[in-house]
Amino acid sequence: xxxxxxxxxxxxxxxxxxxxxxxxxxxxxxxxxxxxxxxxxxxxxxxxxxxxxxxxxxxxxxxxxxxxxxxxxxxxxxxxxxxxxxxxxxxxxxxxxxxxxxxxxxxxxxxxxxxxxxxxxxxxxxxxxxxxxxxxxxxxxxxxxxxxxxxxxxxxxxxxxxxxxxxxxxxxxxxxxxxxxxxxxxxxxxxxxxxxxxxxxxxxxxxxxxxxxxxxxxxxxxxxxxxxxxxxxxxxxxxxxxxxxxxxxxxxxxxxxxxxxxxxxxxxxxxxxxxxxxxxxxxx
DNA sequence: ACCCAGGTGGCTT
DNA sequence: AAGCCACATGGG
Numbered sequence: 001x002x003x004x005x006x007x008x009x010x011x012x013x014x015x016x017x018x019x020x021x022x023x024x025x026x027x028x029x030x031x032x033x034x035x036x037x038x039x040x041x042x043x044x045x046x047x048x049x050x051x052x053x054x055x056x057x058x059x060x061x062x063x064x065x066x067x068x069x070x071x072x073x074x075x076x077x078x079x080x081x082x083x084x085x086x087x088x089x090x091x092x093x094x095x096x097x098x099x100x101x102x103x104x105x106x107x108x109x110x111x112x113x114x115x116x117x118x119x120x121x122x123x124x125x126x127x128x129x130x131x132x133x134x135x136x137x138x139x140x141x142x143x144x145x146x147x148x149x150x151x152x153x154x155x156x157x158x159x160x161x162x163x164x165x166x167x168x169x170x171x172x173x174x175x176x177x178x179x180x181x182x183x184x185x186x187x188x189x190x191x192x193x194x195x196x197x198x199x200x201x202x203x204x205x206x207x208x209x210x211x212x213x214x215x216x217x218x219x220x221x222x223x224x225x226x227x228x229x230x231x232x233x234x235x236x237x238x239x240x241x242x243x244x245x246x247x248x249x250x251x252x253x254x255x256x257x258x259x260x261x262x263x264x265x266x267x268x269x270x271x272x273x274x275x276x277x278x279x280x281x282x283x284x
Numbered sequence: 285a286c287c288c289a290g291g292t293g294g295c296t297t
Numbered sequence: 298a299a300g301c302c303a304c305a306t307g308g309g
Binding site: 122123125168172174176 | 303304305307308
């Protein structure tokens with residue numbers, strides 16, 4: 001167990017980072033810290049201090065300081081991004097205030113690819129269950145951490161060899177077939193490279209990846225910060241904010257790219273978090 | 285029993 | 298190009 005500390009941070013809050021729908025392997029503890037897995041390492045993240053002068057403490061099973069600094073994207077200035085977005089669209093301001101601590105984690109492409117293949121027509125709690133199921137079945141043991149065994153995300157080599165019916169037994173639903181095919185393709189092609197258009201084209205070639213999932217993978221797995229994923233939530237948001245017909249995804253996509261620009265994906269995260277929080281509050 | 289969830293593929297107009 | 302619908306699963 002190693003501990004790393006960063007001080008004098010701003011624009012970071014753990015619930016914003018982990019509950020904005022970008023990752024599925026982190027869970028909140030009773031004290032407000034979060035425990036999760038990144039790469040081959042487990043971690044408990046603790047944030048303290050003020051919003052404009054925060055201290056992040058990571059207790060980790062492994063991985064260098066640089067790995068974790070990179071994973072949490074600690075060197076990106078989100079204050080500057082928020083200012084740029086506010087200039088483009090003042091309607092983002094309440095959402096950016098609510099989710100002020102959102103950061104786009106630098107996750108591995110392979111894990112993001114598989115995670116968002118599992119995301120389609122599925123809800124976030126169940127996506128998390130599915131990912132824990134494949135990790136505990138086919139991922140390497142990391143060890144006991146915070147009271148339970150932790151598993152790395154399964155490698156493409158292992159997943160490519162799993163019979164589809166074994167995956168089906170993990171209750172992944174009809175998405176099982178996508179995973180095995182995706183593992184083979186990834187092993188053959190590796191992480192896609194090139195322009196955003198080339199990246200999108202490479203992603204859409206995966207069976208089970210459509211426009212929405214491609215945008216999630218671009219944003220979370222390939223660091224294309226302008227990629228703007230449109231799901232059922234974002235449809236409702238765009239209808240609410242701009243009066244779009246809820247079915248007209250095409251028009252929303254065009255509009256969003258023009259209006260939000262180079263940080264469109266981050267704008268989408270603020271909006272997604274804001275509306276989902278509001279919905280959670282309504283349910284209580 | 286019905287509807288929904290970070291949708292997509294395939295088939296029919 | 299646009300409009301349907303099936304697709305597994307579990308929670309409300």
